[in-house]
Amino acid sequence: MKQGIVADAHSHTVVSHGKDAPEAMIEAAAAAGLEYFGISEHSVLPQPYVCRMYREDMAEWMPLLLDRLEELRLTAARPRLLMGIELDWTPDRPDHMRRTIASRAFDYVIGSIHHLDGRLSVGSPASWPCSEAEADARFSRYYALMTDMVSSGVCHIASHPDFIKLNCFDMFRRWIRQPRNLARVRPALEAMKRGGVLMEVSSAGLRQPFAEAYPGPEIMALAADVGVEISLGSDAHSAADVAGKFDELAAYVRGFGYTQGVVLAGGERLTLPF
Numbered sequence: 001m002k003q004g005i006v007a008d009a010h011s012h013t014v015v016s017h018g019k020d021a022p023e024a025m026i027e028a029a030a031a032a033g034l035e036y037f038g039i040s041e042h043s044v045l046p047q048p049y050v051c052r053m054y055r056e057d058m059a060e061w062m063p064l065l066l067d068r069l070e071e072l073r074l075t076a077a078r079p080r081l082l083m084g085i086e087l088d089w090t091p092d093r094p095d096h097m098r099r100t101i102a103s104r105a106f107d108y109v110i111g112s113i114h115h116l117d118g119r120l121s122v123g124s125p126a127s128w129p130c131s132e133a134e135a136d137a138r139f140s141r142y143y144a145l146m147t148d149m150v151s152s153g154v155c156h157i158a159s160h161p162d163f164i165k166l167n168c169f170d171m172f173r174r175w176i177r178q179p180r181n182l183a184r185v186r187p188a189l190e191a192m193k194r195g196g197v198l199m200e201v202s203s204a205g206l207r208q209p210f211a212e213a214y215p216g217p218e219i220m221a222l223a224a225d226v227g228v229e230i231s232l233g234s235d236a237h238s239a240a241d242v243a244g245k246f247d248e249l250a251a252y253v254r255g256f257g258y259t260q261g262v263v264l265a266g267g268e269r270l271t272l273p274f
């Protein structure tokens with residue numbers, strides 16, 4: 001049996017803005033020696049939300065993808081295929097979120113805060129740097145939203161918990177290092193603990209120029225302290241990134257005392273040591 005992380009719960013296909021078909025992603029997961037592989041395509045956005053990176057015809061392809069995943073889920077022996085969905089937190093459209101997650105028998109729902117104040121939460125590189133005060137307000141609202149999302153019960157996994165740092169890494173690092181700011185993250189982690197929601201630890205950040213997993217060390221340490229369980233994912237948007245940098249990710253999470261991840265499969269909660 002493969003040592004290390006054997007489950008990758010978060011990936012995308014060509015249906016949203018990934019590069020590869022589900023079959024190629026699954027092949028890559030098998031080649032990487034995974035025992036569980038989750039395809040968790042982005043949810044179709046309700047009006048007036050937009051993400052210009054998504055294919056325009058994503059809404060038409062989505063049901064076909066999910067049909068195909070349901071088929072493959074029955075046939076793919078190894079790795080065991082999981083069908084998740086990465087749901088955008090759109091609190092003013094609870095009807096849309098409810099319909100989306102009820103539309104199929106998903107193994108799990110990954111909740112994501114991609115939108116904040118009517119724009120993408122990560123902003124454009126040009127929207128940073130802003131003043132420290134504005135950054136503080138943006139980061140604080142981001143974690144308030146995360147607390148709301150986790151408390152709402154819509155998701156089983158809270159994705160990339162400091163994704164907002166993508167285009168403002170140095171500014172975010174200065175912010176999160178201050179204990180009073182880390183305290184603003186705590187309610188989201190406590191809500192995860194209370195609701196049994198998993199915190200995702202994602203190797204996607206390791207593929208960025210800043211080479212830091214999501215979340216960074218301060219939030220990791222706090223999550224361990226609060227006792228939040230974790231889900232591990234690559235957020236691969238191409239076959240080449242499936243299980244990407246998982247050895248590095250395993251060493252990273254072990255550094256905070258984590259020795260196991262949780263996988264949600266067919267209503268079961270499986271604990272996988274690494």
Ligand SMILES: [Zn+2]
Nearest residue numbers: 086112159160
């Ligand atoms: Zn995401």
Ligand SMILES: [Zn+2]
Nearest residue numbers: 010012086235
């Ligand atoms: Zn994703």
